[in-house]
Amino acid sequence: MAVIGKIENGIVALNKPKSFRTIHYLGSKLRVLEFIKKVVDELDPNRNGICDLFSGAGSVSQYFSLERKVVAVDIQNYSNIICSALLFPEESSLVNSFVERMNNSKFIVEYQKAFQPLIILEDSIINGELGTNLEAVCHFLENGSLYSYLSKDGNNDLRSELREAFDRVEENLKSFGGNSFIASKYFGGIYFSYKQSVLLDAIITEIGNTNIKHQSFLLAALLSTASDIVNTVGKQFAQPIRPRNKNGLPKKGIVKQLRKDRNIDVFDLYKYWLHKYTSNQFAENGHQVLRADFKEALTNLSDDIRIVYADPPYTRDHYSRFYHGLETLSLRDFPTVSKTKIGGKERLSRGLYRENREQSDFCIRSKAPKAFEELFKLVSEKNKILLLSYSPYDKLKGAHPRVVEIETLEKMARVYFDFVEIRSIGKLVHSKLNRADLHLEAEESAEVLIICQNR
CATH class of the missing domain: 3.40.50.150 (Vaccinia Virus protein VP39)
Structure with a gap:
């Protein structure tokens, strides 16, 4: 070859x-x-x-x-x-112009400001004082979904600092349109850090403002970026990290695993993927x-x-369970999340799967x-x-x-x-x-x- x-x-x-x-x-x-x-x-x-x-x-x-x-x-x-x-x-000229566009994007600043309460809280859990409290770490990973919070899906026992952060972010989002923050609403705190998901959302917004003939190429680099930073075992979207062992105790090394993935710089990685696709x-x-x-x-x-x-x-x-996150980011369609019965009650699926997602007949006996x-x-x-x-x-x-x-x-x-x-x-x-x-x-x-x- x-x-x-x-x-x-x-x-x-x-x-x-x-x-x-x-x-x-x-x-x-x-x-x-x-x-x-x-x-x-x-x-x-x-x-x-x-x-x-x-x-x-x-x-x-x-x-x-x-x-x-x-x-x-x-x-x-x-x-x-x-x-x-x-x-x-695409040609490298597209990459250079889009990188320059991102360098001057107003959405990065606006989106970070809107999600600042959750970004600060999560940073304290990953890199700060709260990281020494493994119960607080587990609680955030188990309850940190903004989509779940906005859906009022079993958030009765939230720790005060998490509930306060959610409340402030919900108030901040009222000034934005409903079709914003797909990465942060669906996957922030669960598959990505909120700091990462906000940057993904800013990139998605800027892609939507470019010529439609270039959007697919720019999205491909975003999907590769998302796949690289996703904070799960196996680097896929089948299900979020389980922070506790079978006995219900926090897993050793959970904070180290969070730091490894959730501190990756999204914009640097996105630029890498843009150039890599262009060099193909x-x-x-x-x-x-x-x-x-x-x-x-x-x-x-x-x-x-x-x-x-x-x-x-x-x-x-x-x-499709393993790629539902990429599918949602690629479609940018704000799907309804499927539900499952837990203890006789309907709850959002733990993996936040798309409702009516594609399921291959080849997987069904x-x-x-x-x-x-x-x-x-x-x-x-x-x-x-x-x-x-x-x-x-x-x-x-x-x-x-x-x-x-x-x-x-x-x-x-x-x-x-x-x-x-x-x-x-x-x-x-x-x-x-x-x-x-x-x-x-x-x-x-x-x-x-x-x-x-x-x-």
Whole structure:
């Protein structure tokens, strides 16, 4: 692959501080991507186009974009924005002008003033005297959501300093329009510090005031920034940090974990991501980025696409939980938060998930077989080659089972394709991968491709 410069996390690397993380995973999965490319080049040496059907953070799309036409498809809006930035980078002049705009943004000062009571309180918890009171730390993490407070969702037992800060901020917000502070209202104090969320909101406001044709690119850098600073285990939005152990006692090191993420400078990191996206290598290969259901995308797939790479979610974990924060920030639509029953009473979901968020049929045991059957059928009817990604799991180690096991997938594929082969990195692997009595080394079972084609 002809790329100038060192590759890190999907795009050309700059000097990124080691503490920063990213939603792109090329750095950790480079060998997997090289394996996929080797198979793709073998099956289609003429370098026709490839469809990345569940493109997510765009690693596969980015990896193939210099050599082949790429059609990146995902139902989630955050994916559409990130893949667009990866495949269609903007000029550095846009970055320079937007950075200058942010340097002089009045919204930074105004927003910080509005949220000052919460910013000061949280700083005292993270970096000041209140940090020595672990009960106060836990209370803030468990009750620090402004959305929850404004919704009057079980805030009867708030500590006086937190209630007073909320009251003052609520009063301050009356001078602003209702469609402001999406990051601070939904995720401040829970996933980000309020100081960070206010800066995210200022950036979002300035993006909204730019030419619409540039907004997607500027938002991509914001999403990467948000993913880097999110203060959770695993750096995702599945659920906020649990500050207490199973016995209800504060966890040791909780303050240290807060300081690590919640003191990251948002604007510095955002500028880093703007420059990193701009430095991405670009090839005029007629790429497309579609926000669509996989069935719609396959039905309308053009003739110049030869290979469909599919890596759908296939465990019971609904992947939209892990990205709901990015989805909300990308849509900027102020959604209603879903509720759940706790102790017989309806409460806001702990993760503050979007109501009616996208939940893939591939994650639902009762629906997944039909979804896979539709995938096989549509690709076969289009006479494309399907590369279905599958990650084996070790039942003995308690790994989350796949809703459809590989033996079943292989049988289903053979109904629609006359050639089906299963490969893993470096060796051929047959369909007994998930048997409890088959002990595979982790390297051998890390990634599998089910190759399906009609010859």
